[in-house]
Amino acid sequence: MEPDARQIFEREGWLVVPRLLDPKAVKALLTATEALEASARTLEHDVTLRGVGFEVQSASGRKGEPAVFPGALRKITFPSKAKGPFNRLRTDPAVLGALEACGLVGPECHVDQVNLKLPRLGTAFPFHQDAHFVVGKTQGRIERKGGLNVVIALDPADAENGSFEVLGRTHQAGLIPFPYDLSVRNEGIFDETHRTILDLQPGDAVLFHPLLAHGSGPNRSDRPRRFVAMWFVGGAPTRTGS
Numbered sequence: 001m002e003p004d005a006r007q008i009f010e011r012e013g014w015l016v017v018p019r020l021l022d023p024k025a026v027k028a029l030l031t032a033t034e035a036l037e038a039s040a041r042t043l044e045h046d047v048t049l050r051g052v053g054f055e056v057q058s059a060s061g062r063k064g065e066p067a068v069f070p071g072a073l074r075k076i077t078f079p080s081k082a083k084g085p086f087n088r089l090r091t092d093p094a095v096l097g098a099l100e101a102c103g104l105v106g107p108e109c110h111v112d113q114v115n116l117k118l119p120r121l122g123t124a125f126p127f128h129q130d131a132h133f134v135v136g137k138t139q140g141r142i143e144r145k146g147g148l149n150v151v152i153a154l155d156p157a158d159a160e161n162g163s164f165e166v167l168g169r170t171h172q173a174g175l176i177p178f179p180y181d182l183s184v185r186n187e188g189i190f191d192e193t194h195r196t197i198l199d200l201q202p203g204d205a206v207l208f209h210p211l212l213a214h215g216s217g218p219n220r221s222d223r224p225r226r227f228v229a230m231w232f233v234g235g236a237p238t239r240t241g242s
């Protein structure tokens with residue numbers, strides 16, 4: 001990590017950490033993702049099985065609509081409940097260390113998921129702030145102890161296949177009301193002065209503030225685009241030394 005990582009993160013609301021995961025770790029996550037996809041190959045509608053949520057890819061991108069073909073997935077929530085590599089990632093020292101370097105004390109993972117964008121079919125994520133979706137006790141805890149979210153690329157990602165897009169510095173303006181229709185992009189709602197589409201390699205991570213507006217475009221390529229996404233909340237300080 002750069003020595004001034006925390007300063008950059010606080011100003012911009014996001015930070016790329018290249019090669020946060022090594023190729024072996026990425027491969028294990030891809031193998032686990034493919035096994036979950038194989039287990040869902042006949043799915044035509046969203047379903048939760050033993051705590052793992054399978055969200056199908058519809059033609060419009062909206063939830064609740066049928067899959068474009070049986071087994072086409074847009075998102076898997078809590079893959080950690082079925083697959084070791086995802087479960088271990090929640091407490092991975094490299095991930096937790098990167099979060100701590102950006103100022104989050106004692107990070108605890110509250111949400112893990114995989115976002116899949118199928119070649120030619122994967123749809124956009126409208127610009128949004130994750131903090132909007134946090135409810136109840138977690139909301140209070142983020143206010144008291146802070147929060148930090150992460151996406152990790154499992155495939156090379158760029159503008160063509162719908163890579164992660166950030167609206168830099170928007171975390172400084174607080175929560176802004178926005179609609180969440182998955183078939184639109186929500187352009188013109190947040191300040192787009194510092195809009196950046198990130199080119200990422202497998203294992204690269206983006207750390208971002210829960211109030212930072214972000215999203216991604218559709219996959220216009222013949223390549224898949226798979227990301228792990230996790231939400232962390234501050235906890236007890238890690239004990240060091242004697």
Ligand SMILES: O=C(O)CCC(=O)C(=O)O
Binds near residue numbers: 115125164214227
């Ligand atoms: O996977 C993506 O492109 C966007 C992910 C995202 O916006 C999120 O997890 O909040």
